[in-house]
Amino acid sequence: MGAKKNDILQGTLALLVLKTLSSGRRMHGYAITAHIQSVSDQLLRVEEGSLYPALHRMEQDGWVRAEWGKTEKNREARFYSLTAKGRKQLMQEEESWARLTEGVARVIRYA
């Protein structure tokens, strides 16, 4: 399977998920993919195969909290929300992302 262009760069998935959750709403996995897709104007597509391991990993690390709940359609789903630790992590990730992009941008501009 060849890598699609809009596959998410490794290591940035956590940043995207944290940012998505930073609005303070509880969201289930499907909503998170849908949100990232729609906000990025379909430029980014989250692989389910990466999303759930990542979510559970983040839960282990204490960045997100998960609990069972019902959707509007009355389906059982697992909802995720951001913890204080996750918020701190988000700040760090945003910062390092900014540095990375700035660095890359400079290289592209001046090299």
Added chain:
Amino acid sequence: MAWYRRFWNVLRPGRMQSDLQRELSFHVAERAEELQDGGMSEEEAVRTARRQFGNYTAQVERTRDMDIYGWLESFVRNLRHAARGLGKTPAFTATVVLTLALGIGANSAVFSAIYAVLLRPLPFPESDQLVKLAQSHPKIPQPFVAPVRLEEWNRLNNTFQAITGHYTEDASELSGELPEKLKLALVAPRFLQVWGIAPALGRDFSPQEERFGGPNAVLISDRLWRRRFGGNPDAVGKTLRIGRSAYPIIGVMPASFLFPDRDVDLWSPSPMDAPYAQSRESTWFTAIGRLKPGVTLAQARANLASVQANLGREYPKTDAMIGAMIEPLKEATVGGVRRSLLILFGSVSLLLLIACTNIAALLLSRAAAREHEISVRFSLGASRASVVAQLLTEVVVVSLAGAALGLVVAAGASRVFRSLAKDLPRIEEIGLDWRIVLYALACAIAATLLCGIFPAIRGSRRNLAGSLAQAGRWQVSRYNRVQFALVGVQVALAVTLLAGAGLLLRSFQELGRVSPGFDPEHVLTFHISSSWGETADQKAARQRVDRILDGLRSVPGIESAATALSLPGVPAQYQIELKTTEGRAESEPKMLAQGRWVTPAYFATIRIPVVAGELCRDEPNTNTTMVNRSFANGYLAGSAAIGRHLVQPANAYLPPGEIRGIVGDARETGLDREPPPTVYWCAGSNQPGTYFLVRTHGEPRSMAETIRRKIHELEPRRSVYDLTPLRDHISDAYAENRLRTILLTFFAMTAVSLACVGVHGTLSYLVNLRQREVALRLALGAVRTQVVRQFLAQGLRVSVLGCMAGVVLAVALGRLLSGMLYGVSTSDTATLGGVVAIVLAVSAFASLLPAMRAARLEPMQLLREE
């Protein structure tokens, strides 16, 4: 995620899996719905959604792994760190693991004994319903119950399912080539019903077999069945020859059935309707009852008391003074050893505590030595929790290793224990099972917390700037005070244990120094089999005993021979009340004395001197007695006693006995007891279990074969057994005492060595820490002896404080030993002083080594290294 949830995940992967599936299938369903909204058919939508999701099972697995890994990973990382750290310091690791193995092993071994003996229910169904019953009499201790009364109690009560009884005698079994001595239990009806045990093979006794004159029947033990019949089921129906009668085997008891005691091989009914069983005054059954479900001990006591009160009104002459005593069977079986076991348990727990303190001190030194490493970790962003977790993991590893090794120690120790304490009740039930493993694990966890938490918390104190700034420069550490306090605690606990051991040892020594008033050396004792049935013909029985004694006296090497119903020096009580036919004033005290049945040669055989009057003679028609000095002086104004006649009001059959002489006082009821007033009935005894005593010229054991041959010549149908020197009987009687002393001494010595290791280790550490300072002082002209004195004083100060605390603790705990001591008080100054002297001497030596090392430092070399 909370730690318990993670733990739950590891333990219950199935549940986690289904949670995951729910979560992931929700995603697929949502996606399918969206596709359907976009115009796909339902079927196609589901298929597409699934395809997009990829390999579903693989996703489930990968996601699940994330849940477990996060937790496991850090655990494994800590484990790896710990293993590497421990591997780098093998001496430290070995010391800690071995110390813990000893502590946990000894503790688990004693716990296995406590569990088997005290905690586990007796090996019978609903064993808490089983009770032991006895007649009580305000004046005369009566452990046994008369057969008639047993039947009446059983019939008239309404709180018991059934009451039964048993007594034992030694039987000669003659169906083999040589007569074999077997222990036979004669049992009242309902015996198996009360125990709630069925024969493993065959059947219970039938009502006919329980009647007088009915057919004989015998149940045999599993042990005898395997030994004699090779475990062949055909054994049922075969016949044993016991004494003069043939007994068909009707069944085999299970191997676990060891009642009345573990030596019994045969059970046979004792007919309650036999003419000889109708007296209300002769008591011989040990009575056992099974309470009805839900009946309390108090209810049973009240019920049986009213039953016996009614009997008292019906038979005022015999029953008015008698009461009924009930005690739980388990209490009656193991109550006597509870205190010994608990004391042992207390001392091994102290030992474990010392071991933990020791390890805590070691860990503190280790944490101090690693201070630098830890501050580096902090500066790299490690959280305090993760540093504590890492330090604790190390302790977990060593304590688990210690517990595993400890179980090996415990297995060995409980084997030693079993061989040392042969007389402990229920000893055959002691063993290692999963409960003991669990207990050892619990010990390991407790040890981890005890010795790990404090050093871990101390070690992980954040002191970044300070510590890094001093990189490599040693400074007198703040851990010292805590460490010395821990060493002091060790010394105190060691002193406490050693004081306990010292008191027991002293008491043992005192016991050995006692002059018993008789000479137990060169006396051999044994039994010759006979049965209660033979006692019906008193004259024949008496002649038989006389013939045997005459035969023995004719053997060269034997000085004298006698019989006695109980052995001198082995604790036993047989208190009787006496009156004289000549009468005494009402105001005088009641005559209570120990009654002993001996042949006249008894006094010469164990060398009790006749001090007044003459030696009694065994005359067929008159009854003669001897009394000891305490009896004569206490009750009958000394030598005026001679010629008076004694009767025993409780035993109407016994004709009055004339006092012929007075003998010296002897400690016959136990070496640790003052000689009580004693009356000797010179009629000898011919009942089963009578001891034969012979005084030999040489080593008593060497005469055993000669005696066996002589008896076989005189009485070919009887077996001779239990040939044992009197000295061994007496020391066996104090076996529990001895075991307690040996074990406690062993524990105390271990404790003292551990405390010394503690003193030595801590002081060595201190010397290491301060070697630059010492070197500097030496370079500036300090005298070496000064340095030695300084470190020595530091070690000794801790030891002295520890000893003081230990003495206080020992005096406070000494009460636990009262009643076990002979001839020393619980706060014996000599013992306590000796203990303190020993501990101080040993700890001075332990401090001297590091102190000397400090003084031998080469200042120039060290300072150059700076």
